[in-house]
Amino acid sequence: MRFSLTPLASALAALALAGCNSGDKTNDIPEGTTLELAVLSTTDLHQNLLSYDYYRLADLTGSGTLGLAATASLIKAARAENTNTLLVDDGDATQGTLLGDFQALAQPVACSQTLAIYRAMNSLGYDAGGLGNHEFNYGLPFLSQTLNADLGVAGVAKPAGTCGAPNYPVVNSNVNSASSGVPILPPYVLLDRNYVVKLPTGENATLPLKVAVLGFVPPQIVDWDAKSLAGKVTVTGVVEAAQKYVAEARGKGANLVVALSHGGLDASTYSPKMENGSLHLTTVAGVDALVTGHSHLIFPAAREPNAPKLDASLAALPAATVDGSKGLVNGVPTVMAQSWGRRLGIIKLTLMWQGGQWVVQKDKTTVESRGLAYTDGTTFVTPDPAMATLVDAEHQATIAYAKQPLGVSTDFEMSAYFALVGDVSAIQIVNQAQIDYVKTFLANTTDTTLKGYAGIPVISCSAPFKAGRNGAGDFTDVAPTATPAAPFALQVRNPGDLYLYGNNNIQAVKIKGSDLKAWLETSAKQFAQIDPASSATQDLVPSYSTIYNFDVFYAEGNALTYQVDVTKPVGSRIVNLRYQGQPVADSADFIVATNDYRASGGGRFPGIDGSKTIIKSPDANQAVVAAYLRKQAGLTRGVNGAGRSWSFVKTATAGPVVLRSAPGKLAVAQGLGLAGVTAEGSVDASGYARYTIDLSK
Amino acid sequence: MKPVACFALLPLALLLAACAPEPPRQSAEVESLGMQAVQTHDAAALRRLSAWAQAPGPFAPLAARELGLALAADPARHAEALRWLAQAAHGGDAEAAFTLGEAYRSGGLGCRHDDVAARRWFERAAEADHPAALLALARAARNGVGEPRDMGKAAGLLLRASRRGSGAAMYLLSQAYAAGEGVPADPAVARHWLEQAAEQHHPAAMQDWALALEEGRLGVPPDAQAAREQWREASEERRNRWR
Numbered sequence: 020m021r022f023s024l025t026p027l028a029s030a031l032a033a034l035a036l037a038g039c040n041s042g043d044k045t046n047d048i049p050e051g052t053t054l055e056l057a058v059l060s061t062t063d064l065h066q067n068l069l070s071y072d073y074y075r076l077a078d079l080t081g082s083g084t085l086g087l088a089a090t091a092s093l094i095k096a097a098r099a100e101n102t103n104t105l106l107v108d109d110g111d112a113t114q115g116t117l118l119g120d121f122q123a124l125a126q127p128v129a130c131s132q133t134l135a136i137y138r139a140m141n142s143l144g145y146d147a148g149g150l151g152n153h154e155f156n157y158g159l160p161f162l163s164q165t166l167n168a169d170l171g172v173a174g175v176a177k178p179a180g181t182c183g184a185p186n187y188p189v190v191n192s193n194v195n196s197a198s199s200g201v202p203i204l205p206p207y208v209l210l211d212r213n214y215v216v217k218l219p220t221g222e223n224a225t226l227p228l229k230v231a232v233l234g235f236v237p238p239q240i241v242d243w244d245a246k247s248l249a250g251k252v253t254v255t256g257v258v259e260a261a262q263k264y265v266a267e268a269r270g271k272g273a274n275l276v277v278a279l280s281h282g283g284l285d286a287s288t289y290s291p292k293m294e295n296g297s298l299h300l301t302t303v304a305g306v307d308a309l310v311t312g313h314s315h316l317i318f319p320a321a322r323e324p325n326a327p328k329l330d331a332s333l334a335a336l337p338a339a340t341v342d343g344s345k346g347l348v349n350g351v352p353t354v355m356a357q358s359w360g361r362r363l364g365i366i367k368l369t370l371m372w373q374g375g376q377w378v379v380q381k382d383k384t385t386v387e388s389r390g391l392a393y394t395d396g397t398t399f400v401t402p403d404p405a406m407a408t409l410v411d412a413e414h415q416a417t418i419a420y421a422k423q424p425l426g427v428s429t430d431f432e433m434s435a436y437f438a439l440v441g442d443v444s445a446i447q448i449v450n451q452a453q454i455d456y457v458k459t460f461l462a463n464t465t466d467t468t469l470k471g472y473a474g475i476p477v478i479s480c481s482a483p484f485k486a487g488r489n490g491a492g493d494f495t496d497v498a499p500t501a502t503p504a505a506p507f508a509l510q511v512r513n514p515g516d517l518y519l520y521g522n523n524n525i526q527a528v529k530i531k532g533s534d535l536k537a538w539l540e541t542s543a544k545q546f547a548q549i550d551p552a553s554s555a556t557q558d559l560v561p562s563y564s565t566i567y568n569f570d571v572f573y574a575e576g577n578a579l580t581y582q583v584d585v586t587k588p589v590g591s592r593i594v595n596l597r598y599q600g601q602p603v604a605d606s607a608d609f610i611v612a613t614n615d616y617r618a619s620g621g622g623r624f625p626g627i628d629g630s631k632t633i634i635k636s637p638d639a640n641q642a643v644v645a646a647y648l649r650k651q652a653g654l655t656r657g658v659n660g661a662g663r664s665w666s667f668v669k670t671a672t673a674g675p676v677v678l679r680s681a682p683g684k685l686a687v688a689q690g691l692g693l694a695g696v697t698a699e700g701s702v703d704a705s706g707y708a709r710y711t712i713d714l715s716k
Numbered sequence: 717m718k719p720v721a722c723f724a725l726l727p728l729a730l731l732l733a734a735c736a737p738e739p740p741r742q743s744a745e746v747e748s749l750g751m752q753a754v755q756t757h758d759a760a761a762l763r764r765l766s767a768w769a770q771a772p773g774p775f776a777p778l779a780a781r782e783l784g785l786a787l788a789a790d791p792a793r794h795a796e797a798l799r800w801l802a803q804a805a806h807g808g809d810a811e812a813a814f815t816l817g818e819a820y821r822s823g824g825l826g827c828r829h830d831d832v833a834a835r836r837w838f839e840r841a842a843e844a845d846h847p848a849a850l851l852a853l854a855r856a857a858r859n860g861v862g863e864p865r866d867m868g869k870a871a872g873l874l875l876r877a878s879r880r881g882s883g884a885a886m887y888l889l890s891q892a893y894a895a896g897e898g899v900p901a902d903p904a905v906a907r908h909w910l911e912q913a914a915e916q917h918h919p920a921a922m923q924d925w926a927l928a929l930e931e932g933r934l935g936v937p938p939d940a941q942a943a944r945e946q947w948r949e950a951s952e953e954r955r956n957r958w959r
Contacts, residue, residue, distance in 0.1 A: 065952060082941055115952055156955060197756065243956050253755040259748055291748045332915055468823045522923060522950035524958045564931060619884065621920040623891050629884055630855040637958045
């Protein structure tokens with residue numbers, strides 16, 4: 020069947036016809052007909068719907084506005100500006116905020132439910148989406164259910180029936196089922212769209228366009244999520260996948276090919292192992308537009324007034340390949356819309372019918388990574404109020420979850436007010452959790468090197484992370500009312516108080532006794548050198564700026580003990596370092612449970628620079644603490660808060676020594692039996708109370 | 717030179733496996749096959765890599781390295797893996813040389829811990845400016861492993877590794893400039909390398925960059941909003957950068 024081109028008046032008829040037979044209707048398209056299409060893209064949304072920080076329970080609306088509700092307003096504006104649009108997402112949509120963890124881990128969505136982020140995206144009319152590496156964080160069964168897709172992976176069964184899922188196709192072309200070798204999702208989709216075109220006569224008409232959309236993830240997913248992916252899926256390089264499937268899609272009649280590459284731009288020689296291989300996709304014949312992500316950058320350079328400059332890593336790419344101002348890579352229009360819904364990628368393509376096919380007019384293509392304050396650089400768009408209504412139930416449930424009981428009570432106040440004079444009530448539990456994790460890890464390892472470490476003592480260190488760094492109110496104080504008679508039920512968010520830095524992963528290092536001494540000496544740098552003969556007031560801890568580097572060590576049963584002589588200069592303050600009652604020899608071996616920050620050199624502890632790391636784990640210290648707390652029947656001071664591993668060498672001073680802490684906490688010190696804290700003094704200009712410390716007690 | 721001591725003889729079967737498949741045309745082809753071999757332990761892929769590794773050609777060392785890496789996943793075949801990696805390293809493959817150095821340094825792949833052998837392989841890889849090998853040599857210099865502590869030498873190696881893109885080296889180099897350790901103290905240079913390391917998503921650098929934004933360290937202008945965003949980035953990246 021053939022049909023004639025129709026001016027807009029008969030466009031409806033064409034639309035109707037396009038649905039039943041797309042045969043060779045393009046034969047009659049007049050040479051020179053043009054089609055303008057805006058490919059709109061989001062990337063790395065990371066489950067940010069509303070501008071909200073669930074850990075701090077804080078609304079970020081204002082200069083901190085982000086999230087899809089705000090991006091929705093950009094989408095609306097772009098649709099108003101462009102007759103023909105296609106909306107796509109480049110992955111990393113489902114993980115990132117507490118809302119994501121809540122729906123995946125704490126209270127996993129049932130098959131009948133749709134993830135909040137997908138419900139929001141469904142409401143916006145996405146045309147297609149790709150995966151990001153974080154889509155694999157929650158495992159393949161969860162991915163299968165939430166995409167309502169049989170991944171074809173042995174042992175991963177999609178729940179029966181139709182599960183809640185995106186209402187648009189989700190594609191990926193470089194992850195295959197290990198059991199079958201077949202892609203776990205459709206490698207690409209062919210979208211039949213009808214778009215308004217301009218005929219050479221100047222009249223409008225409507226014509227079908229077959230758009231192929233492909234998706235790619237970094238091959239590193241099999242390492243990053245090895246626990247859930249090893250042996251189940253295999254990955255290929257992005258170029259190899261593109262070479263195969265772009266040609267296939269073209270063979271099936273694709274007029275336009277859009278690649279959704281969840282990776283950044285790296286100009287190094289191509290390797291199928293590279294993490295950010297997007298740049299090389301522009302060398303694959305047939306790719307017309309490239310949507311990138313993963314590195315959370317803005318490409319091309321932002322255009323709003325007072326916009327940030329193009330990121331240095333992008334500016335350093337060879338100019339012959341990458342035009343960071345126009346958004347072209349090897350001539351292929353390329354965009355990256357930062358992250359968390361803060362930008363919308365807009366690739367405006369002009370296609371011209373030339374010699375029997377649609378040809379992208381590169382000189383008429385524009386690319387923009389449009390920010391939420393795109394009009395004047397300061398006024399943020401108003402988030403779409405409908406979105407807040409749409410996801411309100413999930414939003415409220417997440418907030419309630421943060422405040423929900425963790426399932427364990429404590430019979431003592433866990434605070435950091437006096438952590439610098441020996442109290443461990445908020446630190447010991449972290450150390451106990453870390454030791455438990457590392458011992459369990461070593462007990463279950465199949466690694467022959469690690470097995471050889473059986474018998475080496477596992478000890479742990481952690482710091483009072485919230486101990487005055489951000490002012491007199493910034494001290495950990497979990498369960499201030501707790502007593503044995505009235506224990507306090509810990510909440511889901513409390514592990515975040517006990518272990519502040521949610522970015523840390525647990526690691527273990529293997530060190531010598533000499534390293535341990537040097538480590539403790541470095542921790543002890545936090546103390547001023549006290550002159551016992553001075554009659555002046557001396558501040559025991561002059562600055563709290565790097566208090567996260569005050570590592571307090573602990574071994575089970577409080578078997579590791581040491582003393583700090585603050586009258587001595589930095590580097591010679593640690594004395595009486597003992598393990599199980601015996602002095603620690605320089606040659607003794609220890610395995611220390613800590614975090615990746617410290618293990619890789621954070622705080623500049625001698626010799627601790629990544630070279631002694633023996634265990635690396637994808638598990639957050641915060642999650643390790645939470646899991647350990649959940650395993651306990653109840654926390655008691657005797658078992659979890661009184662294991663004071665260190666004390667000061669007793670010293671009489673002529674003048675007063677003071678410790679700055681939150682005002683009104685003398686009773687806390689007394690309750691802890693800290694005899695050295697003798698009085699609460701005046702409050703200084705910054706709001707800290709100055710407690711008198713008697714170092715002779 | 718024969719620095720490795722833990723080799724077994726190659727099984728005869730593997731040596732005979734060469735049945736002259738089409739030679740590879742580009743490095744990506746060899747690496748793709750290597751990825752397949754690592755992920756699937758596919759015997760045909762191993763055979764083909766073996767044939768490529770043994771046929772003279774520009775990609776033979778690369779094929780030997782990929783074969784070595786694939787065999788390294790199987791503890792029963794560590795001796796073979798080491799043999800192929802050594803062949804690759806002798807053929808000029810820096811990654812293979814680094815892998816061998818790391819095996820001796822950490823006592824992996826069935827090797828006994830041997831800092832001298834490790835150093836020899838790291839030095840070979842460093843001839844090609846292999847960033848992780850340069851970093852390993854820098855750590856040995858700063859920690860005095862098998863040599864007197866030499867912070868100046870360490871800083872020089874860290875700079876070479878940093879220029880080749882090692883985030884971990886950038887981070888340690890930033891610390892060296894902040895503290896004047898082996899180099900003259902220079903907060904501006906320290907800041908430069910800290911920012912670069914954070915851009916590379918080195919976890920500790922991301923944390924210190926967030927702290928610098930909070931407090932205005934190293935001459936970084938304090939920016940509470942940027943600091944909050946940096947903490948978020950660090951929390952997201954921890955899932956990717958844990959290895």
